[in-house]
Amino acid sequence: MRKFLLLIVTVTLCLPAQAGHFATSVAHAQSLAVSLRVGDTKISFDGYTSPGAFISVKQNSAVVGTTVADAAGNFVKTIDAYNPGIQSYLIYSTDIHNLTTMAITYDVNLLGNTLTTISNIALSPTISYDPITSTFSGLTSPLSTLTLLLSDGTTYPVSVQSDGTWTFTLPTTLGPGTYTATATVTLPGNYISPASEAIVFTIISQSASTAAPASTTESVTSPSQNISATPTTTATPKSPSLRRRATSPSPAPRNLVPNPPASLSTLLVTVAQPVVTMLNLFLIILTISIVKYVIYLIKIFKEKHKRRK
Numbered sequence: 001m002r003k004f005l006l007l008i009v010t011v012t013l014c015l016p017a018q019a020g021h022f023a024t025s026v027a028h029a030q031s032l033a034v035s036l037r038v039g040d041t042k043i044s045f046d047g048y049t050s051p052g053a054f055i056s057v058k059q060n061s062a063v064v065g066t067t068v069a070d071a072a073g074n075f076v077k078t079i080d081a082y083n084p085g086i087q088s089y090l091i092y093s094t095d096i097h098n099l100t101t102m103a104i105t106y107d108v109n110l111l112g113n114t115l116t117t118i119s120n121i122a123l124s125p126t127i128s129y130d131p132i133t134s135t136f137s138g139l140t141s142p143l144s145t146l147t148l149l150l151s152d153g154t155t156y157p158v159s160v161q162s163d164g165t166w167t168f169t170l171p172t173t174l175g176p177g178t179y180t181a182t183a184t185v186t187l188p189g190n191y192i193s194p195a196s197e198a199i200v201f202t203i204i205s206q207s208a209s210t211a212a213p214a215s216t217t218e219s220v221t222s223p224s225q226n227i228s229a230t231p232t233t234t235a236t237p238k239s240p241s242l243r244r245r246a247t248s249p250s251p252a253p254r255n256l257v258p259n260p261p262a263s264l265s266t267l268l269v270t271v272a273q274p275v276v277t278m279l280n281l282f283l284i285i286l287t288i289s290i291v292k293y294v295i296y297l298i299k300i301f302k303e304k305h306k307r308r309k
Helices: 266-307
Strands: 007-016 027-036 042-048 053-061 062-070 074-080 085-095 103-110 114-122 128-131 135-139 145-150 156-157 165-169 179-188 197-204 208-213 227-230 241-247
Touching: 042 179, 053 074, 062 074, 114 179, 128 197, 135 179, 135 241, 156 165
Parallel strands: 042 114
Antiparallel strands: 007 027, 027 114, 042 074, 053 062, 053 085, 085 103, 103 241, 128 135, 135 165, 145 156, 145 179, 179 197, 197 208, 227 241
16 A cells, blocks of 8 residues: 655745736735645646636647636646656636637746645636727636726726626727726635736727727736745755746737728729739730741741742
């Protein structure tokens, strides 16, 4: 019968929320648990996202694990690490509407023959914008409360439905201008997600607006955190550490601005283009025919000249 040495050490590190995101002060917390035992080297991820979302875990740009969130948006995924030491993992989810959360990267110092668990991962909400109705929408954990933040510092609390959907229509009091919008969620226990993808939109008037997806440099605004745990054993192994940073999984860009109608000049060019092509082809054929005919005449002239001689 195998004997196991089991020691659980849980460390919770609280960091202040990102400045300007909330009117009240809340903490950003996450847990790293290390279980020392004689066995395989593994890492486990558990957290919250939208119901039915597809969670992907990558290492060195390769997918090393996937799972699907349950009806409450909870997920757990355990992966064989094989090699101890510093390992980097990236985790994100894709919701049922094929929208992707911001990715979170964890740099973890894994101990050999241990199970390291990263708990209470709060993935960002997904977000989209309809410029016709000036409405934001997306999916997130049903247990969360969502806050929409505009670049002018205005925040709006948004209710999340039991199926994880959320919507928010901009008030008509919002003045004309160009804004950037991001969304974060807070889960029970004050676990706060990174900011969502940034959406850049323009209010032309109180009844019209346009939107465009933010570039990569605009979409990453998330606090970083460091979590470490030191198991107490006789051998005193090296302390595992965890560094978290938010990045984008590079979702396909979405064109939120409808294409403008073609102008008259554009239509004329479009219609004239095949005509010009046909004329060019006709001129080429005509030139070849003339050249052949000239060659033929030269041959006849030479033959007549020979006969006279």
